[in-house]
Amino acid sequence: MKKIxxxxxxGTIYLNNxxxxxxxxxxxxxxxxxxxxxxxxxxxxxxxVNYFNKLNNFGIKTSLDNIYSSIDHLLSYLAQNNLKKLYLLGTNDLKEELINAGxxxxxxYQKGAVERVVVGFDKSLTYxxxxxxxxxIQDGVKVIxxxxxxxxxxxxGYYLPDAGSILKLLNSTAKIKDLTILGKPHKAMILNVLKEKGFKKAEALIIGDRYYTDVLAGINANIESAMILTGESKVADLEKVDYRPTYIFKDLKAVLKYLQKQEKEKR
Structure with missing residues (x-):
């Protein structure tokens, strides 16, 4: 039985609203x-805070400690690397988080004015x-x-352009030479939480609807992973991958049944 x-x-807990x-x-x-x-x-x-409000409005009682986003990971990375001056492609919420953190x-654009270009999901992206x-980037500034x-x-059933699409556009123009990616599928987000909360890898499972982010994050962190078929990735997407998820669940009902079965077997 997993402990975390x-x-x-x-795409996993909700779809849009x-x-x-x-x-x-x-x-x-x-x-x-x-x-x-x-x-x-x-x-x-x-x-x-917005995630907290959204989940609680859905009737899922949670706390801020139960939520860890790429913004949290970004703030941690910037602090660890003593970076202060940034050029941001991101939403107003991300902008406020960074300003509030100092x-x-x-x-x-001012030549030499920034230490990093930060790229996130940007709903107000302009030319x-x-x-x-x-x-x-052409001046040699590194990208996060x-x-x-x-x-x-x-x-x-529609999709919106996300940070990866913005990066591709920038790379086609400026040829990014030094890029640090913080979110899933990289393992650091998972390992940071496990260390902070005091759990072992063997006690952990990650569940998500995207193979190339959620499942691969679990594989890269060496924890069990599950792909749920309520969002983007489908079973057919696994035909050409090198590593498969530990589990595949049709929906959250199947997740619940699996956990209940595991608990009964433990007893």
């Missing part, structure tokens, strides 16, 4: 069995922002990306 479970959010079936029942069960859970998201477009965001970011997702799910 990492969950992706959009619609809670997926059996999400409430699943988290009531986790709370009853005292299984610790962490919502692990690459989405850098909003603060963890970082200096340069709004216009001028792309131009200025590309100038900094909160995540590498190229698209994010939207209602009606």
């Amino acid at each position: 479970i990492f969950f992706d959010l959009d 619609e809670l997926l079936p059996f999400a409430k029942e699943l988290f009531l069960y986790l709370q009853k069995e005292e299984i610790y859970y962490v919502f692990l998201t690459n989405n850098s477009s909003t603060s963890k 970082y200096d965001l340069v709004e216009k 001028q922002k792309l131009v200025e970011a590309s100038f900094y 990306s909160t995540h590498l997702d190229e698209r994010c799910p939207y209602q009606g």
Whole structure:
């Protein structure tokens, strides 16, 4: 029986503004069995307070400590590397998080003015922002990306361009030479939480709808992984991959049944 479970959010627990079936029942069960859970998201477009409010409005009782986003990981990385002056492609929420944490965001291109270009999900992306970011990159400024997702799910089966798509555009213009990617599928987010909360790898499981972020993050961190078929990735996507998830679940009902079965077998 696992002691900590990492969950992706959009496409796994909800889809845009619609809670997926059996999400409430699943988290009531986790709370009853005292299984610790962490919502692990690459989405850098909003603060963890907004995630907290959204989950609680859905009826999933949680706390800020249960939420770890690529913004949290970005703030940790910047502090560890003593970086202060940044050029940002990101949302207003990400901008406010950085300003509140004491970082200096340069709004216009000034040669030599920044230490890093930070790329996240940007709903207010403009051509001028792309131009200025590309100038900094061509000057040799290193790039940090909160995540590498190229698209994010939207209602009606549509997708929106994400940070990975912005990076591709910048790279085609400026030829990025030094790129640090912070979010899933890289293992650091998972390992940071395990270390902070005091859990072992063998006690952990990650569940998400995207093979190339959620599942690979688990594989890279050497923990068990599960792909859920409620979002982007499908079983057919696994035909050409080198490493498969430990489990495949149709939906959250199947996750709940699996955990209940594991608990019965343990007894």
